Amino acid sequence: MKLKEIAHSRTGDKGDISNISLIVYDMKDYELIKEKVTAEKVKEYFKEICHGEVKRYEIDSIGVLNFVLDKALGGGVTRSLALDKHGKSLSSALLEMEI
Template sequence: MKLRELAHSRTGDKGNTLNVSVICYDARHYEHLREQLTPERVKAHLSDVVRGDVMRYDLPNLAAFNFVLGKALGGGVTRSLALDAHGKSLSSALMDLDILEPR
């Protein structure tokens, strides 16, 4: 199944760093997604774009995660020639990640 079936996302940028929040539709899926969405797996899935470290911050009270993606915006909004200099499409790309179905 695709991640988008269990969660939605939002993004924000600061310089060459992108934040991607993943928010569960249903809090019951939080633990399942915590197991599935490791920083390593997110970095591998977005490896064409993300050149730096990926850190995950768990937000259990919100049934959400915040991923901080380093060196992900081609130098930052004011330096990048990318069509999506703010990285908004990366949240959609992350939602395409294949995950196991919850038990």
């Protein structure tokens, strides 16, 4: 299944860092995404654009995984001409991940 079937996402960006939150629709699916969507898998998924570390933070009380991708935006919004690499687009891309 694709992540978009059980979760939605919010994003933000500052400079060359993208922040992607993955939020389950139903708490029964939270343990599944905790198991399947690791920092390493997200790093591999975005390997073409993420040239830094990926950190994962868990917010168990509300069913959220937050990923911080360093060096992922081509230098940042004001330095990159590739609009599709900015934070807002990365959330849609992550939701296409097969788990």
